[in-house]
Amino acid sequence: MAYTFRGGIHVDEHKYTSDCPVETLPEPPVVKISMNQNIGATCIPAVSKGDRVLVGQLIGNVPEGALGCPVHSSVSGTVIAIEDQRVSSGAVESVIVIQNDEKNEVADTVVPYTGSIRDLTPEDITERVRLAGIAGMGGAAFPTYAKINSARGKAEYLIVNCAECEPFITADHRLLLEHPEDVVRGVKILMRAVGAPQAYIAVEDNKLNAVKRLRELCGKDGIISVKVMKTKYPQGDERQLIFALTGRELPAGKLPADAGCVIFNAHTCASVYTAIATGMPSVRRIITLSGDCVATPKNLSVPVGTPASCLISYCGGLTKDPEKIISGGPMMGQAQWDTAMPVKKSTSSILILSADYSKKPSTPAVCIRCGRCIKNCPMHLMPAYIAQFVQLDDMKNAEKYGAMSCVECGSCSYNCPGKVEIVQYIRVAKNYIRTEAARMKQAEADAKKADANK
Amino acid sequence: MNKKPNKMGEMPELLTVSPSPHIKTSDSTRSVMIDVLIALLPAYIWGVFMFGIRALVVGVISVAACVIFEALVQKLLKRPVTVSDCSAAVTGLLLAMNVTAAVPLWMPVVGAFFAIVVVKQLFGGIGKNIVNPALAARVFLFSWASEMTTYVAPGNRISSLAVTLGDADVVAGATPLASLGGGTLPEATLGDMFIGNIGGCIGEVSSLLLLLGGVYLLVRRVITWHIPVAYLGTVAVLTYLFPQVTNSLSFMLYELMAGGLIIAAVFMATDYATSPLTPIGRIIYGVGCGVITVLIRYFGGYAEGASFAVLIMNLLVWYLDILGMPKRFGAVKKKKQKKADA
Ligand code: SF4
Numbered sequence: 039m040a041y042t043f044r045g046g047i048h049v050d051e052h053k054y055t056s057d058c059p060v061e062t063l064p065e066p067p068v069v070k071i072s073m074n075q076n077i078g079a080t081c082i083p084a085v086s087k088g089d090r091v092l093v094g095q096l097i098g099n100v101p102e103g104a105l106g107c108p109v110h111s112s113v114s115g116t117v118i119a120i121e122d123q124r125v126s127s128g129a130v131e132s133v134i135v136i137q138n139d140e141k142n143e144v145a146d147t148v149v150p151y152t153g154s155i156r157d158l159t160p161e162d163i164t165e166r167v168r169l170a171g172i173a174g175m176g177g178a179a180f181p182t183y184a185k186i187n188s189a190r191g192k193a194e195y196l197i198v199n200c201a202e203c204e205p206f207i208t209a210d211h212r213l214l215l216e217h218p219e220d221v222v223r224g225v226k227i228l229m230r231a232v233g234a235p236q237a238y239i240a241v242e243d244n245k246l247n248a249v250k251r252l253r254e255l256c257g258k259d260g261i262i263s264v265k266v267m268k269t270k271y272p273q274g275d276e277r278q279l280i281f282a283l284t285g286r287e288l289p290a291g292k293l294p295a296d297a298g299c300v301i302f303n304a305h306t307c308a309s310v311y312t313a314i315a316t317g318m319p320s321v322r323r324i325i326t327l328s329g330d331c332v333a334t335p336k337n338l339s340v341p342v343g344t345p346a347s348c349l350i351s352y353c354g355g356l357t358k359d360p361e362k363i364i365s366g367g368p369m370m371g372q373a374q375w376d377t378a379m380p381v382k383k384s385t386s387s388i389l390i391l392s393a394d395y396s397k398k399p400s401t402p403a404v405c406i407r408c409g410r411c412i413k414n415c416p417m418h419l420m421p422a423y424i425a426q427f428v429q430l431d432d433m434k435n436a437e438k439y440g441a442m443s444c445v446e447c448g449s450c451s452y453n454c455p456g457k458v459e460i461v462q463y464i465r466v467a468k469n470y471i472r473t474e475a476a477r478m479k480q481a482e483a484d485a486k487k488a489d490a491n492k
Numbered sequence: 493m494n495k496k497p498n499k500m501g502e503m504p505e506l507l508t509v510s511p512s513p514h515i516k517t518s519d520s521t522r523s524v525m526i527d528v529l530i531a532l533l534p535a536y537i538w539g540v541f542m543f544g545i546r547a548l549v550v551g552v553i554s555v556a557a558c559v560i561f562e563a564l565v566q567k568l569l570k571r572p573v574t575v576s577d578c579s580a581a582v583t584g585l586l587l588a589m590n591v592t593a594a595v596p597l598w599m600p601v602v603g604a605f606f607a608i609v610v611v612k613q614l615f616g617g618i619g620k621n622i623v624n625p626a627l628a629a630r631v632f633l634f635s636w637a638s639e640m641t642t643y644v645a646p647g648n649r650i651s652s653l654a655v656t657l658g659d660a661d662v663v664a665g666a667t668p669l670a671s672l673g674g675g676t677l678p679e680a681t682l683g684d685m686f687i688g689n690i691g692g693c694i695g696e697v698s699s700l701l702l703l704l705g706g707v708y709l710l711v712r713r714v715i716t717w718h719i720p721v722a723y724l725g726t727v728a729v730l731t732y733l734f735p736q737v738t739n740s741l742s743f744m745l746y747e748l749m750a751g752g753l754i755i756a757a758v759f760m761a762t763d764y765a766t767s768p769l770t771p772i773g774r775i776i777y778g779v780g781c782g783v784i785t786v787l788i789r790y791f792g793g794y795a796e797g798a799s800f801a802v803l804i805m806n807l808l809v810w811y812l813d814i815l816g817m818p819k820r821f822g823a824v825k826k827k828k829q830k831k832a833d834a
């Protein structure tokens with residue numbers, strides 16, 4: 039029996055690239071490396087216009103004491119600009135634009151570690167992971183060193199998330215097939231860093247060939263075991279993974295460490311291994327370029343900062359008019375507004391979808407009260423009611439019905455026959471509730487201050 | 493959105509930036525409603541076969557009237573016209589299946605007006621009505637009780653458009669439910685009841701075909717099992733435990749298949765807008781429908797137990813959904829929480 043959770047949905051997989059070996063993208067002429075690669079502080083550029091940079095050289099520093107990952111150059115070449123760029127979320131990000139000289143000269147800060155992993159203390163490993171700028175590569179982009187620290191000594195299980203439950207994406211699948219040993223070595227390193235006695239590698243049952251390879255590598259001692267998960271969305275959600283594997287329910291607002299678990303994405307594990315073994319920081323990743331507009335969808339190994347347009351032309355260009363460009367998966371990814379958008383450390387895929395995927399129904403969106411969203415919600419909420427309350431501008435009830443527990447997986451919107459944008463309504467509620475809470479806090483603080491000044 | 497015309501495969505001027513998810517199921521309100529129509533058809537066609545062309549005429553009038561009224565009201569209220577979602581057609585067909593083939597032809601029109609205009613649109617349209625439109629209309633039409641209860645005898649196919657009430661060959665003998673109420677088992681055999689070789693409303697007679705429709709809806713995931721199973725199960729248990737004739741097993745089976753109970757449990761009680769959304773809510777609702785149906789059949793004068801039961805439970809849906817609110821993922825029971833806090 040495959041492990042699973044209650045709720046969730048079956049989504050058409052669209053995994054066209056499962057059998058496409060990872061190809062290395064030819065050197066892009068220009069890379070644009072964002073200073074906002076991950077959750078945490080924006081990095082401060084450590085180079086200026088005109089500087090020559092090498093592969094693996096530090097180009098962005100985390101502000102003193104802040105949470106965040108340093109950023110490194112993914113190519114060798116010259117910094118031609120440091121500019122502000124508006125991204126589709128509306129925020130402005132600072133990007134370092136580097137003209138690639140295609141010499142691939144490696145910085146002398148990149149030194150392989152040849153000793154045994156046992157000679158490194160957990161703190162040493164964490165520090166190396168921090169300096170390598172590794173952040174969660176599954177999409178959430180939480181700084182990996184911080185995750186290690188939050189879980190050290192608390193985690194009984196280290197869970198490797200290889201569910202890849204989003205449609206289209208096959209990057210992790212290919213990684214598991216082509217470099218499973220890197221993943222497993224990374225797991226061992228992370229287990230030592232976190233102090234977790236046991237690890238589960240969780241793979242969905244649509245990737246049984248990867249399961250076989252991993253099982254061969256993990257041996258039979260049971261310290262690292264490969265768990266086959268049912269293919270269901272959102273199997274890769276942290277809470278659902280923990281529940282499926284350990285039976286523990288992690289409420290909204292708590293960290294996996296509170297349930298004795300810590301979760302790393304498969305690609306993150308491999309990058310940890312690479313960073314320690316070769317000294318090369320997080321500057322490359324495997325990414326799936328797919329969607330019905332792409333001539334030949336592929337899995338590609340690309341330098342961080344490569345513009346999406348380079349990937350598209352390498353894959354033979356577009357065969358249909360695109361309607362949407364999505365960074366990440368189709369269920370939770372961000373729609374982008376142009377193809378200049380560069381790959382980040384956390385970009386697992388870029389999808390180019392035609393209007394076929396965003397057909398508008400002939401009748402207006404309205405809830406017909408079918409109950410599917412309630413049946414499917416992995417957090418066991420009542421999405422239809424929350425959305426209804428938001429439409430009525432009744433945020434109190436939206437909160438009471440659990441808006442803040444929503445993980446924004448989109449299962450509800452996906453399956454709604456009434457075509458209600460349920461998650462979007464819930465996002466509105468979450469935003470409102472958060473700002474309102476912040477405002478209350480501020481008001482309280484102000485009142486206190488005023489009292490003190492009296 | 494204005495887009496400059498561009499060559500095939502070229503980047504358009506404007507891409508759509510919209511919130512996730514970016515892919516959706518192909519199911520729509522329309523596809524769900526069409527599934528319901530498909531599920532209803534076998535039992536309806538059986539009705540036409542049993543009661544003649546007139547049953548077809550009643551159906552066509554009823555469906556057409558519902559669709560036309562919906563379009564008219566929406567035009568009048570300046571709402572978008574949504575007849576293409578097929579929900580009005582479903583109401584029309586259900587209404588036709590819930591009257592006898594001998595009703596005067598103006599009756600389905602009046603019923604359609606009541607269902608669509610009064611019950612559905614004045615409450616805000618699809619998904620917002622409080623009681624089931626087709627059922628409410630059926631009960632409303634009982635204002636003309638003698639017309640509504642002039643049942644056609646099985647196999648007595650009437651084709652003439654003009655039926656005079658009291659025509660000897662139109663009227664069926666006592667309906668099975670009536671004789672059950674009188675404390676005797678009906679003349680019709682259980683097999684007749686199951687196949688639908690009995691008198692009654694156009695679409696309610698064939699238990700077999702109605703159940704088949706229910707199975708189709710389950711397979712297509714249009715409905716869940718909770719309401720029909722809870723409803724029929726409750727009626728089965730109650731009638732078995734408190735039979736009104738000596739043979740409690742046959743009594744139970746007759747009660748289940750008579751008086752439109754199956755069409756009510758499978759198609760009426762499961763109407764989306766007027767039933768609870770949560771599994772627990774649905775079970776309580778089904779049980780409630782069952783209990784009220786039996787009470788009305790035993791103690792009320794009406795044969796229409798099922799219709800009234802569903803309508804009464806319709807009014808409690810909001811409350812049942814609060815009762816049925818699922819336990820949130822990760823939520824700890826209150827008692828445990830207190831212990832943990834202490
Ligand atoms: S309400 Fe939130 S958690 Fe539940 S299905 Fe919708 S998006 Fe997912």
Ligand code: SF4
Nearest residue numbers: 405406408409411454
């Ligand atoms: S899935 Fe859509 S139509 Fe069905 S209850 Fe939820 S919001 Fe309403």
